[in-house]
Amino acid sequence: MSRLRLLHITLWGPNVPLSTVEFGPGLTLVRGPSDTGKSFMVEAIDFMLGGKSLKEIPERTGYSTVLLGVELPTGETVTLTRGVAGGALTLHRSDVRSGPFSVPGETLSAKHNSKSDANLSMFLLKQLDLDNSLIRKNAQGATVSLSFRDLVHLCIIGETKMQSEVPPAITGQYTTKTKEISAFKLLLEAEDDSSVVATQGAREGVRTTGAKIEVIDQLLRDVEAKLVETPDEGELRDQLARLNASLADHTSAVEGLLTERSGLVKQLRRSQEAVQEARTELSEVGALQGRFGLLSDQYDSDLNRLATIREAGVLLGFFTPGKCQFCGAELADQQYNHAHGVDGTVFEESIDAEIAKTRALRADLALTMEELVRRGGHARASGREAVAQVEALGVRLRVLDDELSPGNSQLRELIGVKSDLERSLALYSQAAELTQLKAALIDSTQTDATVVSAGLNLTALREFSAELAKRLSAWGYPDAASVRYDRAEQDILADDQYRSAHGKGVRAVLHAAFTVGLAQYCLDRDIAHPGFVVLDSPLVTYRPPGRNSPVQLDQSLPVGIVADFYRDIQASFDGQVIVMENLDPTEPLGPNAVDVVFTKEIGVGRYGFLPPKGSARAAKMED
Known part of the structure; x- marks a missing residue:
């Protein structure tokens, strides 16, 4: 042994x-x-x-x-x-x-x-x-x-x-x-x-899942880098609660402006999330387009190869009279195929069938790639629109901040701190969403182990x-x-x-x-x-x-x-x-x-x- x-x-x-x-x-x-x-x-x-x-x-x-x-x-x-x-x-x-x-x-x-x-x-x-x-x-x-x-x-x-x-x-x-x-x-x-x-498609499925996880990991690293020196989420919420209490004492004269500002902040957060979603979608589309492009090239290569094989097979039949190169029939026993109009062979039919199958697969892939292009275009358009909204909302927020008691430096300082706290909390929310999305992708891989276990x-x-x-x-x-x-x-x-x-x-x-x-x-x-x-x-x-x-x-x-x-x-x-x-x-x-x-x-x-x-x-x- x-x-x-x-x-x-x-x-x-x-x-x-x-x-x-x-x-x-x-x-x-x-x-x-x-x-x-x-x-x-x-x-x-x-x-x-x-x-x-x-x-x-x-x-x-x-x-x-x-x-x-x-x-x-x-x-x-x-x-x-x-x-x-x-x-x-x-x-x-x-x-x-x-x-x-x-x-x-x-x-x-x-x-x-x-x-x-x-x-x-x-x-x-x-x-x-x-x-x-x-x-x-x-x-x-x-x-x-x-x-x-x-x-x-x-x-x-x-x-x-x-x-x-x-x-x-x-x-x-x-x-x-x-x-x-x-x-x-x-x-x-x-x-x-x-x-x-x-x-079929197993390798592409694994690569696609891996590409998605890589994109999410990169986004998570970016978010976590911004949170390195930020207090934990619970402490931020406590600070925000205390800050809101302090602001309540200073906002009787500017309550309307503050209400508008709060709504703008929420809109800004939604627009920022829309920008992030568009970037994530574009990253996924790019990864898939790269992989599907390789598959399309492979189909084209297969079709060229099959065409070459078919042509070689026909020529072989033309230039070697006598015993059939494919079925072994003697010349006297060979019959002209009137249904096709030309001499045909089982070999040609099999090649034609394979070419048709490959073309069908390539056509399906082309539809998928067209859908990816559409998704990418939609994501880019959504991203541009969201970026424009973020910029416009940012301008309006700055105008509101100037209007909110210009002479009250303490109020402006409190509002600035609140904005920072809200941005930090938004980063924590974004990190939680990305983590949840990654966990969902990881959970899908657990079924792999279940399948193998069931096969014991x-x-x-x-x-x-x-x-x-x-x-x-x-x-x-x-x-x-x-x-x-x-x-x-x-x-x-x-x-x-x-x-x-x-x-x-x-x-x-x-x-x-x-x-x-x-x-x-x-x-x-x-x-x-x-x-x-x-x-x-x-x-x-x-x-x-x-x-x-x-x-x-x-x-x-x-x-x-x-x-x-x-x-x-x-x-x-x-x-x-x-x-x-x-x-x-x-x-x-x-x-x-x-x-x-x-x-x-x-x-x-x-x-x-x-x-x-x-x-x-x-x-x-x-x-």
């Missing part, structure tokens, strides 16, 4: 002690108090498997390179190295444990590219025979190539994700939810989405739910037999409520069971899986420093779960599992397990993954 095995994670620097932790083929437990670098180790592993960045902590000072040892399915040992600042990785075809690195290696980009082998994602996917896999990204059936990062979040679980209310199979990002469910489906069913046929194979889900229940039962989880995976919510249903509704301790245990259960499900069925899982704090959330410090086990978890958990993953899990935990095991680990203990006490055992701040350089100099 194709699977990977992690050998070690190492940090190296020219003037600091080498910091490394080796991993066993089965269970590796890294335990100790909080803030000893356990979560940093998880982040470092994720970083070496294509993560964007590595957290900068004080203890990291002086370390320049991260090394990750990996055993490939062929048994070959390789080492990946990467600078702590990020960027490309280097692949060494040997077991490298420290620098400096005299032997040059192969450079691998950290960014996935299915058209090149010179990137980490494709290198690792080839080891798992997944390099040609496609996964679905929307309801219309559009697909993208599988990236190794699409699998990482299913086998490397950080502490935050472990306790998060977000379902285990997804990350919580709406833009990638459909892809993530598709990747989960790939592991469950051992079948990618290469057979899915995209519906029920038999596979039942078998996976059985594996999940079996794992939880071995850990002593109450009523584990009723636990199942719900495809509609993409969440675990336990105790008649979804995982997201439980406390964080139970959420962590259920997520651990999902991750380990999914890996074992794949291993049992010879389905491609990275072969390893990394779990950060599946059982307990905090432990203060000190060898005798008490631990805080979630009270909602069953008594004995710690012993049952370690006993099960050693005896019944066939892959590699690396656990970062604050809690010490209640029973001795098996002889094949690797037990790494951090103390967070200087001079007592190993302090942590990295030496404490200030001691690393001194220790190196003493060596």
